[in-house]
Amino acid sequence: MTPMLYRATFMHTPLDPFREADALHVQEDGGLLIGGGVIRSSGDFAALHAAHPDAPVTDLRGGVLLPGFIDTHVHYPQVRIIGGLGMPLLDWLDRCALPEEARLADATYARAVAREFLGGLARNGTTTALVFGSHFAGAMDEFFDEAATSGLRTVAGQVVSDRMLRGELHTTPERAYAEGKALIERWHGQGRARYAVTPRFSLSASEGMLDACAALMREFPDVHFTSHLNENRAEIQTVRGLFPDARDYLDTYDRAGLLGRRSVFAHSVHTTDRELHVMAAHHCSAAHCPCSNSSLGSGLFPLGRHLAAGVHVALGTDVGGGTGFSMLKEGLQAYFMQQLQAGDRVALTPAHLLYLCTRAGAQALDLQDHIGDFGVGKAFDAVWLRPGAGSTLEAVLQHADSAPGTLAALYANGTQADVARVWVGGDPVYDRPHTPSGTAVPAGMP
Ligand SMILES: O=c1[nH]c(=O)c2nc[nH]c2[nH]1
Numbered sequence: 001m002t003p004m005l006y007r008a009t010f011m012h013t014p015l016d017p018f019r020e021a022d023a024l025h026v027q028e029d030g031g032l033l034i035g036g037g038v039i040r041s042s043g044d045f046a047a048l049h050a051a052h053p054d055a056p057v058t059d060l061r062g063g064v065l066l067p068g069f070i071d072t073h074v075h076y077p078q079v080r081i082i083g084g085l086g087m088p089l090l091d092w093l094d095r096c097a098l099p100e101e102a103r104l105a106d107a108t109y110a111r112a113v114a115r116e117f118l119g120g121l122a123r124n125g126t127t128t129a130l131v132f133g134s135h136f137a138g139a140m141d142e143f144f145d146e147a148a149t150s151g152l153r154t155v156a157g158q159v160v161s162d163r164m165l166r167g168e169l170h171t172t173p174e175r176a177y178a179e180g181k182a183l184i185e186r187w188h189g190q191g192r193a194r195y196a197v198t199p200r201f202s203l204s205a206s207e208g209m210l211d212a213c214a215a216l217m218r219e220f221p222d223v224h225f226t227s228h229l230n231e232n233r234a235e236i237q238t239v240r241g242l243f244p245d246a247r248d249y250l251d252t253y254d255r256a257g258l259l260g261r262r263s264v265f266a267h268s269v270h271t272t273d274r275e276l277h278v279m280a281a282h283h284c285s286a287a288h289c290p291c292s293n294s295s296l297g298s299g300l301f302p303l304g305r306h307l308a309a310g311v312h313v314a315l316g317t318d319v320g321g322g323t324g325f326s327m328l329k330e331g332l333q334a335y336f337m338q339q340l341q342a343g344d345r346v347a348l349t350p351a352h353l354l355y356l357c358t359r360a361g362a363q364a365l366d367l368q369d370h371i372g373d374f375g376v377g378k379a380f381d382a383v384w385l386r387p388g389a390g391s392t393l394e395a396v397l398q399h400a401d402s403a404p405g406t407l408a409a410l411y412a413n414g415t416q417a418d419v420a421r422v423w424v425g426g427d428p429v430y431d432r433p434h435t436p437s438g439t440a441v442p443a444g445m446p
């Protein structure tokens with residue numbers, strides 16, 4: 001297949017800015033040579049064009065090309081209930097989330113929701129997501145089927161619970177195991193789909209249920225694991241009462257054998273030093289969800305303590321406790337929340353925000369060798385941000401005097417409307433309606 005040459009100003013973070021200086025790599029008027037959906041070569045456009053004069057050129061000047069965003073915590077059944085403001089977690093679950101999740105018993109309803117959900121990801125430049133699924137196996141088949149059509153990368157699993165929710169959402173450990181096994185055999189590794197074993201949280205999962213999850217993890221060692229952890233004080237108190245022998249919330253998962261480098265715990269707002277130490281020792285990741293934490297009033301995520309303990313951190317939108325699919329907004333909110341920290345503040349730079357939205361997510365999913373940056377050999381998963389003509393963001397970018405300044409402006413001002421085109425594995429998965437081809441470069445734009 002003839003390779004394609006993409007001409008763009010691109011930025012990415014192949015290094016971890018929390019550990020290394022100069023993690024933000026910027027290529028003004030750059031080129032990315034793509035063959036078979038993979039980056040074959042990268043650098044200065046003129047040099048690449050001279051070396052590959054026959055490669056067709058896609059001109060993406062007049063904007064910025066970034067690696068596709070990676071959302072490490074987002075609920076598929078909750079897309080229609082975004083915006084349930086004014087409640088703490090457990091009330092919000094009872095009043096907003098769980099009644100809607102029960103509706104996914106209907107496969108036709110589930111399919112429509114899956115389509116809306118996947119469309120929301122793609123329109124916002126998210127190319128990979130760790131997706132909290134539905135309690136219904138049938139709804140997961142609908143989801144994976146729609147995900148294949150969407151072209152997005154998804155790591156998703158049936159959510160399992162056997163107490164404290166609503167009867168319709170409960171299952172048994174035996175059934176959870178059997179349905180999970182069938183779903184893994186049907187979907188894990190098919191195209192761009194992967195499976196995540198997903199007990200909702202220890203509050204709604206008995207020891208027997210967590211053991212059933214662990215049995216799946218043992219039988220299929222390359223699947224992922226995700227759940228919630230230490231989001232809300234009332235939740236933590238309830239978990240303490242349900243697991244009197246556990247040392248803490250994390251221990252409820254640890255005792256079942258559910259911690260590993262593919263384990264992602266959402267929220268981790270009130271996590272103790274002991275728990276952080278154990279998470280780091282097992283190479284677990286935390287999915288920080290700052291919009292959700294703000295909306296549900298869950299608390300200020302202790303990023304500094306996670307980093308100091310060596311716990312890997314990525315970002316999640318947590319739709320629908322969160323407020324939408326935009327990873328730009330999520331990054332900005334992460335920055336805001338660090339600004340509001342009293343003592344333990346981590347000053348997040350634009351490079352940190354880009355890293356948290358891209359490569360950090362890849363690492364949380366143990367997919368850092370395949371996605372997350374524009375290194376040679378990585379899949380071409382990308383988002384082209386190009387503000388609309390006459391927009392405020394266009395005006396700001398025209399006057400940005402540095403690459404970090406441009407990136408900061410994208411986080412401060414960028415929305416779904418600025419996402420012009422999105423690719424996964426070199427395949428276009430979203431094209432903004434009525435987008436000019438990208439050949440005309442507004443004066444002053446990068
Ligand atoms: O933010 C959250 N959203 C949920 O749906 C959920 N379920 C358990 N814990 C949760 N937290």
Ligand SMILES: [Zn+2]
Binds near residue numbers: 075132228266321
């Ligand atoms: Zn969640």
